[in-house]
Each structure stands twice: as C-alpha cells, then as structure tokens.
Amino acid sequence: MDRIQKNFGFGFMRLPMEGEQIDFPTLTKMVDAFMDAGFNYFDTAHGYVDGRSETALRACLTSRYPRDRYVLTDKLSGNYFKEEDDIRPLFAKQLENCGVDYFDFYLMHAQSAENFGHYKRCRAYETALELKMEGKIRHLGISFHDKASVLNQILTEYPQVEAVQLQLNYLDWEDLAIESRKCYEVCRKHGKPVIVMEPCKGGHLAKLPEEAQAHLDALRGGTAASYALRFAAGHEGVMMVLSGMSSLAQVEDNAGFMKDFQPLSETEMAAVARVCGVFHSMHMIPCTACRYCVEGCPQNISIPDLFACLNTKRVFHDWNAGFYYDTVHTVHNGKASACVECGQCEQICPQHLPIRELLKTAAEEFEKK
Numbered sequence: 001m002d003r004i005q006k007n008f009g010f011g012f013m014r015l016p017m018e019g020e021q022i023d024f025p026t027l028t029k030m031v032d033a034f035m036d037a038g039f040n041y042f043d044t045a046h047g048y049v050d051g052r053s054e055t056a057l058r059a060c061l062t063s064r065y066p067r068d069r070y071v072l073t074d075k076l077s078g079n080y081f082k083e084e085d086d087i088r089p090l091f092a093k094q095l096e097n098c099g100v101d102y103f104d105f106y107l108m109h110a111q112s113a114e115n116f117g118h119y120k121r122c123r124a125y126e127t128a129l130e131l132k133m134e135g136k137i138r139h140l141g142i143s144f145h146d147k148a149s150v151l152n153q154i155l156t157e158y159p160q161v162e163a164v165q166l167q168l169n170y171l172d173w174e175d176l177a178i179e180s181r182k183c184y185e186v187c188r189k190h191g192k193p194v195i196v197m198e199p200c201k202g203g204h205l206a207k208l209p210e211e212a213q214a215h216l217d218a219l220r221g222g223t224a225a226s227y228a229l230r231f232a233a234g235h236e237g238v239m240m241v242l243s244g245m246s247s248l249a250q251v252e253d254n255a256g257f258m259k260d261f262q263p264l265s266e267t268e269m270a271a272v273a274r275v276c277g278v279f280h281s282m283h284m285i286p287c288t289a290c291r292y293c294v295e296g297c298p299q300n301i302s303i304p305d306l307f308a309c310l311n312t313k314r315v316f317h318d319w320n321a322g323f324y325y326d327t328v329h330t331v332h333n334g335k336a337s338a339c340v341e342c343g344q345c346e347q348i349c350p351q352h353l354p355i356r357e358l359l360k361t362a363a364e365e366f367e368k369k
Helices: 024-036 053-062 084-098 113-121 124-133 148-157 180-190 210-217 224-233 248-258 266-282 303-316 320-329 344-348 355-366
Strands: 008-011 041-043 071-076 103-111 137-144 163-167 194-197 238-243
Touching: 008 024, 008 248, 024 053, 024 248, 041 238, 053 071, 053 084, 071 084, 084 103, 084 124, 103 113, 103 124, 103 148, 103 163, 113 124, 113 148, 124 137, 137 148, 137 194, 148 180, 163 180, 210 224, 210 266, 224 238, 224 248, 224 266, 238 248, 303 320, 303 355, 320 355, 344 355
Parallel strands: 008 041, 008 238, 041 071, 071 103, 103 137, 137 163, 163 194, 194 238
Antiparallel strands: none
C-alpha cells in the first residue's frame, strides 16, 4: 500500500467509446493526464467493458509505464469459475491480459450472502492467499455489496483480508438497502482500509436535477462530482476513491480538486444533505448501471438502460427517454415486457432492487398503445 501516491483512483469500468469500440487515443490521453497529475491507482475486473477492460489497461498503461509507476487492482469474479481448479488458469489469464507479473490488490469480487458460499466451496480465499505467498498478489481484498452483518461475517471468517471496496456516497449513506454507513463502520471496527466505489452513484451525483444542483451552485465553487468525491474521501480510513471516468474533461476536473484534497466543510455538508432531500422526493430508481443484471438475462434485456430511461422520464419529463427506449435500447435487446420473471437479476443486483416490478413499470410507461 505504500506505493499509492494519492487517494484518487481510475476505475476502468466506463471508458470512452466510439460506437462499440474503445476510443484508445482518448483513453491514452486520459491515462497520461491522470499520471501526470500525480495519481497512480487503477482498478479493473475481468468482465468490465464486455471483457475488454484488462487488455485496454495493457494497451494504455502497463505497456507504456514501468511497473513501479502504478498500482493495479483486479478481481476474481464468481461467474468465471465453477470450481477450485478454474481459479489459477483464470488468474493467469488476467495477468496476461493486463500485461503484468503480479497484482498490487486482488479482490474477491462483489461479495454477498448469495455468493460467499460459492467462494468458500471453491477455496477462492485460500487460493488467493497462496498466490500472495508466491508473490503474484501483494494485498488480498474484497469488493462488497450486501448488508453490514454479512460484511462482518466475512471479515471475521477471513481476517487476512487487507482492504474492502465499498459503495459509499452521500445518497446511500443512510440507505436501508445499501447500508453504506453501517458497512463503513464494520470496516472501521475490523481495522480495514476502505476503497470507495460508486462515489457518484453511477453518475447520478455528477449530473444533478436542476433543483438539487441549485443547492451546490449556491456554494459558488466546484462541480457536482467534486462534492460527491470529496464526501467519500473525507471519511477516516478511506484509502482510495475510485471514479469511472469516460472523458479527458472528467479526468482533468477530478484531478484538479483531488490533487490538493480538502474534506467537505460543515456548510458543504449541509448543502449535500439538501441534495439528498431533493432526490428522496423524486422516487428515482437507484440503479448504478453496474450491469451485473444483464449478463445471463434469458431475454437479453438491457435493464440499466431501461431504468435510466424511466428515471429520465420521471425526473426530467424528457420525450427523448421514449425515443431511446424504442430506437436504441430495445432494438437488439428485449423490451421490459419480455421479462419472464426468473429473478436472476434480483439475486445479483448490488442495490437489491425489485427489478421485476420495475420492469413492469417501465413497460407500462414506454409500451403504451
């Protein structure tokens, strides 16, 4: 952990795209700007960007910079191994994809009560600890999406875990489904450093509704994203705050205020609380577009995109929402009404959303005669 230069990391989950392809010239400029600003932490996973995130890191980072210049985190995702013997070949492929000989951090991905048993049956934690002994992993961690009681169980059973990646943002801080604050407090109890994911809640806190934005504009300084990232980074024990950036402008903006980081003042915290009040009055679907629900959907429904359309319709009353629903997100994918209610999506959803009922709502909104 001593090679981490600052508390702001580049999440390789939402990259600049040209159609269906990664925009490598832009991504290379983003990586260089990030490094030039004094930051060096990068986060990926085997399935990000339809399986292209790791090789994008190799092209734009690891093939261009010495290994001691950056800190790299990858993850062991449960849907890529069925038994213990699958783990080492997958790990070797991840090293190859990233173009490195070791990972600084290797996380057991998206841990929850639902999948923790799978990791235990396959001795995933034990295998990762063996890889650490062999020098192929520097630090073992987890990323987590569940209740605080489950996190406490995992950290009690595996005290060797060295860091926990949590969804932490001001909108989820007291959310009863996410339990952001309670999970953070479990990490503090166990003395585990926190890596923050979704500080802007999938972009919802970077592009605010007009009424919410007005509370931040009154502070006369900083973008909406800056307040979200600074809220997350301002908590004791937070080692890193990740941002899934998709443009050079986002890198430059985030690096600008994180380079000389200052936690939120009392006045700024009060404004953030008012922003939360605006969101809570709108009844938005709190989907972060992680897309875990999409993989394996028997009807190939692009669930996060349909929810984004519904949120846009509800909050901004935008006619474009229907246009995107009909001509973009359901042309090659299933409509909301195609849902067969198998429930796979709800089992894997980090936000614990009632997806089947919400898809019915989307169908009623966008598939009217």
